[in-house]
Amino acid sequence: MSNRRNAVYVLLILSLLTGLFTGRAFFFSLAYLFSGLLMLSFIWAWLSVRWISMGRKTRARRAQVGRSLDEAFIIRNRSIIPKLWLEVRDHSTLPSHRASHIVPALRSYGSYRWQVETPCLVRGEFQLGPVTIISGDPFGFFTSPRRLDAISKVIVYPPTVPINQVHLPIGQISGGEAQRRRAHFVTTNAAGVRDYVSGDSFNRIHWATTARKDRLIVKEFEIDPLVDTWLFTDFSAGSLVEEPGLQRVEGVGPVIPTSQTIPPSTEEYAVVIAASLAKYFIDSERALGFAAYTPHREILQPEHGKRHLTQIYQTLAVARSFSKYTLGQMLTLETPYFTRGTTLIIVTASLDMAWITEAQILSRRGIRPMCILIDPYSFGGSNQAEETIGLLRLAKIPTITVRKNDDLSAVLAQRPM
Secondary structure, X not given: OHHHHHHHHHHHXXXXXXHHHHOOHHHHHHHHHHHHHHHHHHHHHHHXXXXXXXXXXXXXXXXXXXXXXXXXXXXXXXXXXXXOOEEEEEOOOOOOOOOOEEEOOEOOOOEEEEEEEEEOOOOEEEEEOOEEEEEEOOOOOOXXXXXXXXXXXXXXXXXXXXXXXXXXXXXXXXXXXXXXXXXXXXXXXXXXXXXXXXXXXXXXXXXXXXXXXXXXXEEEEEOOOOOOEEEEEOOEHHHOOEOOOOOEHHHOOOEOOOOOOOOOEHHHHHHHHHHHHHHHHHHOOOOEXXXXXXXXXXXXXXXXXXXXXXXXXXXXXXXXXXXOOOHHHHHHHHHHHOOOOOEEEEEEOOOOOHHHHHHHHHHHOOOEEEEEEEOHHHHOOOOOOHHHHHHHHHOOOOEEEEOOOOOHHHHHOOOOO
């Protein structure tokens, strides 16, 4: 387009110079014609992106790696002036999202629809939009862009693998057969938390969570006591090991996979393992607690139900190994949340011996730790895991070792050593 416009500029200048040297009115009229043509084209291009509205409808604001995200777009011409053509450029941050489109001619007050199906390849929270609408004049001299803030958010949950069974060092607690029913009165076992509703007693308010959430949160209780299961996932920066050359979303986000397998990163393996275990326990109607520094501290009290699983998925979707705390320090900080009889599952790639000492201290308090150790040596780490595995066995902490390219469904179903 710039070449065409420059050619008209040259003709305009030549017409003016020729008219000045020859004095003939024809060349001045020709110069006026070229000037008018350029002015008309500029105004046309400017008007072509005015009185345009666009909407986008996402079928669901949540998706999961391996599934698709469906979007529907509609663009409307709200003026009497037809639009010859429109180009829609989408600026979403979701990888592999291809919502850009060429819209054919729109008649007066007309509309045009199209749909986009995007495969979800990467976990994380992404922005859909904004979009830029571009059009021009019929002579191809000018283009005019216009930005529309059609923005929404979508969160893509991490993938999971099917797990048939998990062998746990089950803790013991009295109370008989667990009925797993919510109680409308205060009992000895708090099963979870929820938002305050009118009529709730003030002695049920969980003040620590209320202060953190900046709204009233109350405890929920069960009729019979249950043994809690906690899932503790290590996202410390020192434990991250991955193959070089991995591409991440915007350079610092989750890893962009290049195949159908889990990316060769201990962080991604930890996320998939934690998400799969969370789904297994929630589907088994177990009360599950979750703790991680992602790098922000995330503590979810033991609770049942799909809502709780969704909260865990949302935390894991954006988790990154940026935490400055070591696993040992994290266990020390979160010790008050683990009650006697708790089963604690630790997912980590850390070979630091200090956290094993902290796990032994928890074991003496009646807490049953179990480790799912992601072997960093199989991901290109410099140290082998045999010494750490030996210390875990001496400490009588049941351990499952996961290596790169392992079948996670089969490995997690093994009996810990």
